Amino acid sequence: MARNTDPVCKMCRRDQMKLYLKGDRCFGPKCPIDKQKPPPGMHGLRRSKTSEYGIRLREKQKLKRFYGVLEAQFRRYYGLATKAVGNTGEQLLSILERRLDNVVHRLGFAVNRTSARQMVSHGHILVNGVKCDIASMLVKPGDVIKVKTRDSSLKMARDTLAKGTVRIPDFLELTGTQDQPEGRMNRTPTRQDVDERITDIREQLIIEIATR
Structure with missing residues (x-):
């Protein structure tokens, strides 16, 4: 890669x-x-x-x-x-904005896109219940992104969510909890949904x- x-x-x-x-x-x-x-x-x-x-x-x-x-x-x-x-x-x-590593970051599971890409590549992320290790995958509306239920996977996401440094955009929704991170893409992102930075x-x- x-x-x-x-x-x-x-x-x-x-x-x-x-x-x-x-x-x-x-x-x-x-x-x-x-x-x-x-x-x-x-x-x-x-x-x-x-x-x-x-x-x-x-x-x-x-x-x-x-x-x-x-x-x-x-x-x-x-x-x-x-x-x-x-x-x-x-x-x-x-x-x-629909790239899987970007979605993982913007849901607050990783502090930046580099960390999010590493999480995806190392198999810590599930898309619709299936492990996906392709960071460039394009997420579609309705897809559910979840952190794998194992301690090493959950710790990374929990630590980032606890910091609260990432603002979740309107086209995404955090459906899980801090103990069991999970999110969903509700709609296709628009120009107004682009990262404010x-x-x-x-x-x-x-x-x-x-x-x-």
Whole structure:
């Protein structure tokens, strides 16, 4: 399974925004964005003016890094979005929100998407009562997502739910308890349901560069 192993804090510094890739560190005093550290590289903030292409590329990179997808996955989701009815940019965001690792995170079972992806890959998550270890699976309305009933699985979800740092969006519903975490997708997510930490993403610029 391909994955990005680059230093995650450098990704945030490159885009000069919090991408929330490091768990608790992103909310603590050690976050490089809160410390106003410049972008990585020997020239830092002395970078030349960004071109029109560069602006669109940065928007695309922000979206990919925020949701933890690689270029091949992004291309597949873009293809699905172009075939769907409605605005292509909004459909792309909706598809990314439906990824199983994202749903696990937004239900509050994992502190970030990286931890959620690990939970799914290690077999801690059940979808409609069946174990699913594919983090990129697209959840459908009516699907029930549950944490496997074993101590090691439950401990991770309980610890995160106890912190209460994740706000559950309207398209999801927490149907279980803190002792037995379970949730359900009630409807397909819309543009208004996108994670509030990336609501300023300009999806139209991403579509413009994806069509090239």
